[in-house]
Amino acid sequence: MTKNEAIGALIEEGQNWFLPSLSVDCVIFGFHDGELKVLLLKHRHLNMWGLPGGFVYKDEPADVAAQRVLQERTGLQEIFLQQFHTFGDMERYDKEFHNRDLKKDGITVQSDHWLLQRFVTIGYYALVEFSKVSPSEDTLTEKCLWWDIRKVPSLMLDHKKILDKALQTLRMQLNYQPIGYNLLPEKFTMPELLKLYETILDKKLDRRNFQRKILNYGILRRLKEIKKGVAHKAPYLYSFDLNRYQEALSVGLQGGW
Amino acid sequence: MTKNEAIGALIEEGQNWFLPSLSVDCVIFGFHDGELKVLLLKHRHLNMWGLPGGFVYKDEPADVAAQRVLQERTGLQEIFLQQFHTFGDMERYDKEFHNRDLKKDGITVQSDHWLLQRFVTIGYYALVEFSKVSPSEDTLTEKCLWWDIRKVPSLMLDHKKILDKALQTLRMQLNYQPIGYNLLPEKFTMPELLKLYETILDKKLDRRNFQRKILNYGILRRLKEIKKGVAHKAPYLYSFDLNRYQEALSVGLQGGW
DNA sequence: ATTATATTGTGTCATGTTGACGCAATGAAA
DNA sequence: TTTCATTGCGTCAACATGACACAATATAAT
Known part of the structure; x- marks a missing residue:
């Protein structure tokens, strides 16, 4: 499937498959060389970096959607994902956001198309063992890379805010939960x-x-x-x-x- | 506005006003007579008890929707509401749930009507000073009452699960956050x-x-x-x-x- | 009026936890 | 063989916690 075929299918059929107005985004932390890393994708059609995210099928639990999205986009399986916050502010709505890039690809959609609507997103985070991950791309993803948490590039929409909130939550949890399993090697x-x-x-x-x-x-x-x-x-x-x-x-x- | 007029307007216009598939629910804790209380509504059209909840306007931040819903249904204003979890499991979807009661009222809607779709709900909780609350009803609400946390009746859908999660969160927060303001009198x-x-x-x-x-x-x-x-x-x-x-x-x- | 009783304010003491730091053991590198 | 960064283990004072004693106070009982 080419890039435009993939996008075309999503645009045509998406509203039949997915719950409208709702998405999930995953903040995947890794640890390597004494640095905290986060896994980011560069979207083909948007040409921007963002968190691995996607939509929720109409008959799919949200937690499962997060798992699936992560697996689809990164190859990561059976990760312990934890929901940490849901982002429902208006500031995360930019009607022209997707439209600009669709137009660049010569794709036109109606102004009331589901992809252009406002979305509320559920944020999940996970800690994974860096060495076990082999970031992989798909038809919609141009790149999938670990970024040093201190050096993340400019991110799409409010993804920087989501990332910050995930990090804040992680630091809180460090005070009353054990951390390290899944993030460090066996020994x-x-x-x-x-x-x-x-x-x-x-x-x-x-x-x-x-x-x-x-x-x-x-x-x-x-x-x-x-x-x-x-x-x-x-x-x-x-x-x-x-x-x-x-x-x-x-x-x-x-x-x- | 009568009960049926109110429901009618919601059924006719709801899909134009609200984000589809998304709702908010509020768990309002109070303290009285040495007992922990929770504020519950009895819905007119459903004839069942549940948490104060409602929908999110298309141009409204989710947090504001929670505030508004609470104010509309209970008269409570300017409460510090805290988002604690989003519930997106399939188990909370019962297609016949609303339909049964609409039929009882002689209202028929199409099977793909927005009210009958699956909803994901964002859970908020608050602690309020019992004495300042005057639970009030509206056209959609038959009763609005404080219930002892140990004696809550059977609740609609997964509202018991939402309530339990809120209580669990509250107990956790007790360990690393101050509690009591808004919940106790000034002195x-x-x-x-x-x-x-x-x-x-x-x-x-x-x-x-x-x-x-x-x-x-x-x-x-x-x-x-x-x-x-x-x-x-x-x-x-x-x-x-x-x-x-x-x-x-x-x-x-x-x-x- | 006196006494009894429930409740509150304050303190003690043993135990456990935390923060700051000393020092010897180890093993690759000089 | 010596050097030196690093690791393992230990010490000590300060602080926090759990269990409990006792005096002060205001109502209730006599």
């Missing part, structure tokens, strides 16, 4: 976990106090192995105790009341 | 605040430790006055220090990382 070292926290929070932490606190959560298992081939003293390897990790997810880490 | 006593926390959490707390902890947050001002006309030793009156309260809202109460 990892304490300095790596520390670096992850420091990167997300954009803040330096005392490594000794960090280790004490995180070990007290009881969600880590120290392995007998030791990381090899590294300079200086070799650190222990750890892995998450999934049972305790899951429990901590539901109960929370801090005591509270 | 209140420490035992009253304690009771509020105990009621929300459905759990007994040690009054002395509670007082120490909550005072350390620095969001309360002890007044010189003392509650009068009560049995036993008269307690001090407190009020929230709004500046510090607002700051705590944004920064959070617990240190975290």
Whole structure:
């Protein structure tokens, strides 16, 4: 399917397939080289960067739509996606936004076409292991790349606002939920976990106090192995105790009341 | 406007006014007699209890729609509503749900009518001062009443699930956000605040430790006055220090990382 | 009027958590 | 063999938390 065929099908049939006025957008965080990354797409027809997003089929749960959209656009499967906010302001409505680019492609649609209407979007975010991702493009996507969170380009519509809100939510959750599974390799070292926290929070932490606190959560298992081939003293390897990790997810880490 | 006229107008014109497939629902918590209450409506045309909810005008921000819906249905104004979750599962779609009751009223609509379509709803919640609310009905609402949170009746569609999620969110927020403003009178006593926390959490707390902890947050001002006309030793009156309260809202109460 | 009782204000003490930092062990690099 | 960045483990003071004692106060009971 060529680009214009794909767009044509969407334009012709979209209103029959999808719920009108509603979309989903995914903020996918990854961690690499001590930097927090976010996965962005460059849309062929818009020629702009944006979050992986799409529409919800008329008989499809919204959560499933988010999963599917992500899989379609990035090849990522079975990611734990978490809904974090729904964006329903008027500022995210730019009637000429799609129209400009459709016209460039010589496509004309009526002014009341569903694609040109106002959309409310449900935001999802996920943390994934960088190494397991092989960003892939499709007919509608020109590029799919990891961007350093500090260097994201200008994004379409209000996607920067969505990204910021996701990051803010992630930092909040760090205070009462365990983080790291799905984001780090199966086996990892304490300095790596520390670096992850420091990167997300954009803040330096005392490594000794960090280790004490995180070990007290009881969600880590120290392995007998030791990381090899590294300079200086070799650190222990750890892995998450999934049972305790899951429990901590539901109960929370801090005591509270 | 009679009941049927009101419904008629909604059925005729709704699709021109509102965003399709999208609604908002409000969970309004109140506190009275040491019990946590929730505000429920009994819909005239459905003859069932449910959360105050409604639709979003095509040129209206979703947050504003929630405010408006609440004001229209309950008379409540300027409530701090907080979005907490968007419900987009298929289980909340019951095509015959509205149709059954429309038929009872002798109203027939086409099977592809917008009211019969699947809806995704954005959930909002608020905490309000019980005494300031005068629940009021309108043409579409037969009753508007406070219900004890433990005794809510059977609710329409998935409104029970929405209510539960709101309560769960509220309990979570208790751990890292100040609560009580808008929910208690201007001046209140420490035992009253304690009771509020105990009621929300459905759990007994040690009054002395509670007082120490909550005072350390620095969001309360002890007044010189003392509650009068009560049995036993008269307690001090407190009020929230709004500046510090607002700051705590944004920064959070617990240190975290 | 005196006493009993429920409730509130304040404080103590043991325990647990946090922030700041010291120091020896390790292993690649000089 | 020495150097040195890094890791593992530990110390200590400050602060927070859970459990509980006791005196002060205002109504209710006698």
